Amino acid sequence: MAGPLSGRRIIDFTWAWAGPYGAMQLALLGAEVIKIESTTRIDHSRQRSLAAGSFGGGLNQAPMFNELNLNKRSLTLNLKTDEAKSIVRDLARISDGAIDNFRPGTLDRLDLGYEVLNAEHPNFVMVSASALGANGPERNYVGYAPTFAALAGLSYLTGQPDGPPAQMGGSIDLRAGTAAALAMLAALYHHDRSGQGQFVDASAREAIAMHMGEQFLAVAMTGEDPGRIGNEHASYAPHDVYQCGSNDDPEWVAIACRNDREWASFCAATGLTQLAADDRFRTGLRRWKQREELNRTVESWTRERSAQEAAETLLGAGVPASPTLSGDALYDDPHFKARLNSVPISPPEMADREVLAPPWRLSLTPAFIDGPAPMLGQHTREVLEGLLGYSSSKVDELEAAGVLE
Amino acid sequence: MAEVATEARGTTRILDGVGVVELTDFVAGPFAGRILADLGADVVKLELPRGDSGRRSGPFAHGRPHREGAAVFLQYNRNKRGLRVDLSTQGGRRILHNLLDEADVFLSDLTPAEQEHYELRSASVRDGRPQLIVASVTPYGQSGPAADLPSTPLTRMHSAGTAHTLVRGLGAGLGRPIATGGYVNEADGGTACAIGIIAALIARGEQESGNGQIVEVSVQEAMSTLDRVDLSISRNDQALSRRSMGSGFGGRWECADGYLVAAMPQPHQWAGLVKTMGNPDWAYDADGELLDRSEHGAALNEKMQEWSSTRTREEIYHAAQANSAPIGAVFRPSEVMTSKQEEVRDFFATGDHAWAGELPYTQISALFSGTDGPPTGVAPLLGEANCELLAERLGGWSAATARRAGVA
Numbered sequence: 001m002a003g004p005l006s007g008r009r010i011i012d013f014t015w016a017w018a019g020p021y022g023a024m025q026l027a028l029l030g031a032e033v034i035k036i037e038s039t040t041r042i043d044h045s046r047q048r049s050l051a052a053g054s055f056g057g058g059l060n061q062a063p064m065f066n067e068l069n070l071n072k073r074s075l076t077l078n079l080k081t082d083e084a085k086s087i088v089r090d091l092a093r094i095s096d097g098a099i100d101n102f103r104p105g106t107l108d109r110l111d112l113g114y115e116v117l118n119a120e121h122p123n124f125v126m127v128s129a130s131a132l133g134a135n136g137p138e139r140n141y142v143g144y145a146p147t148f149a150a151l152a153g154l155s156y157l158t159g160q161p162d163g164p165p166a167q168m169g170g171s172i173d174l175r176a177g178t179a180a181a182l183a184m185l186a187a188l189y190h191h192d193r194s195g196q197g198q199f200v201d202a203s204a205r206e207a208i209a210m211h212m213g214e215q216f217l218a219v220a221m222t223g224e225d226p227g228r229i230g231n232e233h234a235s236y237a238p239h240d241v242y243q244c245g246s247n248d249d250p251e252w253v254a255i256a257c258r259n260d261r262e263w264a265s266f267c268a269a270t271g272l273t274q275l276a277a278d279d280r281f282r283t284g285l286r287r288w289k290q291r292e293e294l295n296r297t298v299e300s301w302t303r304e305r306s307a308q309e310a311a312e313t314l315l316g317a318g319v320p321a322s323p324t325l326s327g328d329a330l331y332d333d334p335h336f337k338a339r340l341n342s343v344p345i346s347p348p349e350m351a352d353r354e355v356l357a358p359p360w361r362l363s364l365t366p367a368f369i370d371g372p373a374p375m376l377g378q379h380t381r382e383v384l385e386g387l388l389g390y391s392s393s394k395v396d397e398l399e400a401a402g403v404l405e
Numbered sequence: 406m407a408e409v410a411t412e413a414r415g416t417t418r419i420l421d422g423v424g425v426v427e428l429t430d431f432v433a434g435p436f437a438g439r440i441l442a443d444l445g446a447d448v449v450k451l452e453l454p455r456g457d458s459g460r461r462s463g464p465f466a467h468g469r470p471h472r473e474g475a476a477v478f479l480q481y482n483r484n485k486r487g488l489r490v491d492l493s494t495q496g497g498r499r500i501l502h503n504l505l506d507e508a509d510v511f512l513s514d515l516t517p518a519e520q521e522h523y524e525l526r527s528a529s530v531r532d533g534r535p536q537l538i539v540a541s542v543t544p545y546g547q548s549g550p551a552a553d554l555p556s557t558p559l560t561r562m563h564s565a566g567t568a569h570t571l572v573r574g575l576g577a578g579l580g581r582p583i584a585t586g587g588y589v590n591e592a593d594g595g596t597a598c599a600i601g602i603i604a605a606l607i608a609r610g611e612q613e614s615g616n617g618q619i620v621e622v623s624v625q626e627a628m629s630t631l632d633r634v635d636l637s638i639s640r641n642d643q644a645l646s647r648r649s650m651g652s653g654f655g656g657r658w659e660c661a662d663g664y665l666v667a668a669m670p671q672p673h674q675w676a677g678l679v680k681t682m683g684n685p686d687w688a689y690d691a692d693g694e695l696l697d698r699s700e701h702g703a704a705l706n707e708k709m710q711e712w713s714s715t716r717t718r719e720e721i722y723h724a725a726q727a728n729s730a731p732i733g734a735v736f737r738p739s740e741v742m743t744s745k746q747e748e749v750r751d752f753f754a755t756g757d758h759a760w761a762g763e764l765p766y767t768q769i770s771a772l773f774s775g776t777d778g779p780p781t782g783v784a785p786l787l788g789e790a791n792c793e794l795l796a797e798r799l800g801g802w803s804a805a806t807a808r809r810a811g812v813a
Contacts, residue, residue, distance in 0.1 A: 004608035016670075017634070029604050044670045055642070063642050067634045131731075133772070136749035141726040142674075146657075146666040147733030153741045155666065157586025158571070165735045166571060166583065167657040167666050171631035175589075178596055178631070183771040185603040186444055190419045190776055192610050198775030205741075206752050206770035211436075211592040213767035215738045216753065217476040218464045220764050225737040231559060231568075231584045234463060239559060241568070241582055252582050254563035262555075320555045322564035324582045327639025330566045330629065335551035341626065353641045359630040360601035361546070364618035365608040 003030020004365040008188065011036065011091055011098040012072060015043040017145065017170065018204055019101025019129055020068040021177030026099075026184060027071035028358040028367045034091065034383060035072045037376055038079065039405045046376065060349040060375040067355060069373035070345070075384075076377035076404055079110050083403040090388050092117040096191075097125035099184060103142055104134035104201075114199040123197030125187045129180040133203035143204065145172035152208035157215060160230040172208060179207035235284065237291035238266070241324060242302040244310055251307035252324035255298065255314060260284065262319050269317035270301050347372035380404055418445025418777050423606065425510040426501070427451065427485065428492075431459050432558070432588045433542050433624050434514035435481035436595025441510070441602065442484035443769050443779035449504060449794065450485040453492060454811050456787045457482070466761035472787055473760035477588070479784045481595075483756060483766055487785025488794050491811025492523055500810055503799055505530065509617070510538045510602055516545075518553045527619045538605045538617040542598035546623030562590045565628035570635045593631060594624030654698035654705045657735075660713040664735040665721055669698065677728030681721075682712050751778070758783040788812070 005026055012023040012035040020035075020043070027033040037043060045064040048055060055062060077084040089112075092098065098117060100107055107113045107128075118124040128134060131143040132151070149155045149168035158166040183200045191197055209216075218226050233239040236258050244251040257263045260283075267276035275297060281287045287294055302310045307323035314321035325333060331342055331354060342354040350372075358367035384390045384398070398404055423446040427438040435450075435457070442448040450457075459478035466474035488504075491497040505511055511530060513520075520526045520541075527539045527547070544561055545551040551564075562568050567590055568582040601620040609617055629636060654675065655668045669675050675698050679688045687708050690696055698705055713721055718734035725732035736744070742753060742765060750772065753765035761783075768779055791812050795802055802810075 004604035004611075007611075025600070048670065063638050064634055067637050127771070132746055133750050135772075136746040138726070138746040141731075142729060143731045143733055144668040144670070146655075146668050147731050150664075150666045150733035150735045151741070153736050153738035154586055154589065155664075155735045156737050159583065159586075160581075164657065164659070165664055168571065170634050171567065171570065171628075174631040174633070175593065175596075178593070178600070179770045182440070182596060182600050182603070183769075183773075185600060185607065186419045187773065189603055189607050189610075192607060194417070196775050198773055200771050200773050202771035203750065203752075204770075206747070206750070206767075208589075209741060209752070210767045210770045211589045211596070212587040212738075214476040214480040215587050216742055216767060217480055217764050219739045219742060221464050221466050221474075221476060221761075222468070225739050226586075228586065231582075233559070239557075241559075241563060241584075243581070252563070254560045254568070256557040256559050258557065315554050318555055320557045320560045322556065322560040324563040324569050325566050326569045327566055327636035330564075330636060331640045333564075335545060335549040338549040339546060339623070339626070341629075351641075353637065355637050356630055356633045357626075359597045359622060359626045360604065361621040362601060362605060362608070362618055363620075364616060365605075367604075 002365055003028070003367055004362060005188070006030035006365070008032065008097075009034065009095040010184075011088070011095050013098060013100035013102065013107065014129075016045060016101065017064075017068055017173035018176040019099065019180065020045070021174045022101070022127070022129060022180035022184070023099050024068055024070055024072065025178065025181035028369065030365070030367070033072045034095075034379070035069060035074050035374065036079070036088065037074050037076050039076055039376065040078065042376070058349060060347070063350075063353070066347055066350065066353070066373040070355065070369050071371055072374055073379035073383060074374035074377055075380050078403055078405045079112070081401070081403045083398055083401065085111055087384070087388070087403070088112050089116070089120045091383075092120045092124065094387065095121065097127070097184065097188065099127045099129065099180065101129045101180075104128065104130050104139050118197065123191060123195060125184070125191050125197045125200075127180055127184045127187065127200040127202055129176065129202040129204065131204050133206065134201040145169050148172050148176055148204040148208050151205045152212070153215065154208050154212060157212070157226060157228060159228040161228050161232075163228070165228065175211065176204035176207040179210070232291070235288055237284075237287040238294055238298045240295055242295070242299045242310075244302045244305060244307040253302055253307040253310045254322050254324060256320045257287075258320070263287065265317040266314065266319045269313050269319060272297065272301060343369045345369065345372045348375060377404070418780075419773070420444040420446035423447070423510065424508045425449070425512055426504045426508045427512045428501070429512060429514040429542070430457050431462075432477065432481055432591035433594035434512060434598070435459065436592045437540070437542055437598035437602065438485060438512055439481050439483055440596065440599040440769065441512075445777070445780070446510075448485040449790070450482055450487050450785060451501065452487060452489050452787060454489060456489075460787070466764070471760065473758070479758065479761055479764065480766065482784035484780050484782040485785055486790035486794065487788060488790055489788030489812060494810050496806060496810030497812070498524070500799060500812060505534060505537065507798065508537060509606070510540060512540045512542075512598070512602070514541060514543050516543050516553050517547055527621075531617065531619070534617075536609070536615050536617050538602060538609065538620060540598055540602050540605070540620040540622070542594050542622040542624060544624050546626065547621050558588055558591050559584055561625055562628060565590070565625045566632050566636050567628045570632045590628045591624060594622060594627040597627035597630075598622040653702035655702070656706060658706070658710045658713045660716055660718055660721060662717045665713060665718060665732055666735060667730070667732045669731060674730050678725055678730035678732070681725045681728045681730060685712070754779070754781055756781060756783040759786060
């Protein structure tokens, strides 16, 4: 298959979650992504998840790693050896770019920083994605998803009004990775048009913050920090998530009424006609002011039915609503299925799995998933002999010398 | 070490000369256009006579509702030129088509029913314009049973698995699901769409024919894909998915003036935190070895809570980071704006808007060594560029014709 980046080769120095997902998007778009790994400094997503702890399987059986490294090839190198550095330089000569998410300066200390790779391959493109960027007083600080969300101000804004700020997880990393992929695409396009390469310094904290810019404008306009509002809206009601079914096995449905028309439809569809006639709920502002009471009434209706039934009733009447879908429910959702969002893959050492399709549909050069994440070092020999033209006896020597660990 | 000096970048922008016609509303589509505009594209934003709904979403500059003072509109439409046009008139549609004749990208957020209504189906828009990239970012994509269903940012987020995944971070078990703050998940749709568009620009440059293509993004899918690890585990690994967040050491602690968070997968990070706390006895076993933070997570979290409760966020954040412990302070947005780190990186740039005045706008989250950063423009006033665009792109339109098309 030919994706928009087919024919490009990217060296992937990333590990953990954010960086690998950044590089994976390039692979989904057709680039040949070669992940540099090490058997002594193993990507921790091959072993454990920050959320669920150690999953207890082998290095080639980690669901986390698989989801973040689809379509890639794995080359194991001990970057402390001169021979391994030389291999990376050889690889740079035949690659279009590189991406890393080390602490700034790490690759330079390994003598594999931008200047070195750019000397091997003039006009090289490199995206270095760190926690807080490669300059400034906090350039050496480190973090993971919860750290980035907290430092960006997003945790502070997320949570119930009377509860603590949210400790946020995986999607934060993947958002940072998405911003890194965006930066790489922009730099590759510039290279295509101008012939010029460049070094791009990306910050994970800023990647989160750039998706909430209006919150900073709000601070400047009002002189105050916005608060946490849970599932509420600043002026709409009902606008929340409501429990369906029993306390033992609750389901949830999100409902939003934005105007009088949707409110009238809501009252008619639910049969709560007494609400439509109630003067206390006659205008949007009144509904919003009385939302606690309103929400209790709405929930008394949702508790009598399943989340699916509640959502279907309301959507049928033109009122925005959705069940809160968990992973399994999402995969089984008719819309998700109709759009072929589940892609079956067969990792060599794991049971067959269903992973999510790429998030872009391009009519001429589609993104695609053509394989699971690589096993550790799966493509080492293939890359050295096939791509770099090393003889098999040379690779044997490198192996014996511990360079390929 | 390679470092990007913010004052000494290149003299060009990456998307210089790329023409974008944007017909989108609120956050997702406008953010895609904003990213392209920040990278240098000439983005002409079309607004229907009533204006983008972001213009009616508070808060507002100067403390009162005004269509030129809305935070959402100002943020997501920076660096664009604005054209007010009535697409319910033949003349209005002709203006759109005239603009598309010269454009590289048409970015819209029309659902399938809306595309039919405006006679703007993606495939037919490309008829006679083989170079054009036709991109859409809509709540549920251009196909499937939900494509035209009513939705809002809240219901989309709950439909994407995002809210269900996020509740695990609240540390209270699987209780009432929670929405992400702000419009972050809507903006995710915009970022995904911008990536799709730049990928299509790259592909167009690769071909001799120079053909554009159709790029389609669903906001729901853009959200889901960011939770792809949790969603896939929930689908494929039942045993693993039942474990909740917070096992082992790490999570959220309250300190004297707010909260801290951390995940700490590496042994040296835990050692760094213990050092920061002054090597307390409780962190070690009888043999003087550091306690295993997975096995003793709950007890260690309690001790950490005790230690942090008398200290401030800033104090712990900087001291722990100096020892390579990935602690994050839960900063307020106002604290992000005044942080020295972001000041040095010029992450907030002042834009001076005729109505809203000077405000701090977030930049793209990366510094490019060879090309210029975003322009320092602002969002257009409603219809601000009408005269300019009529003269520049629509020569031959009389004032009367333009009035009938709702552009003058």
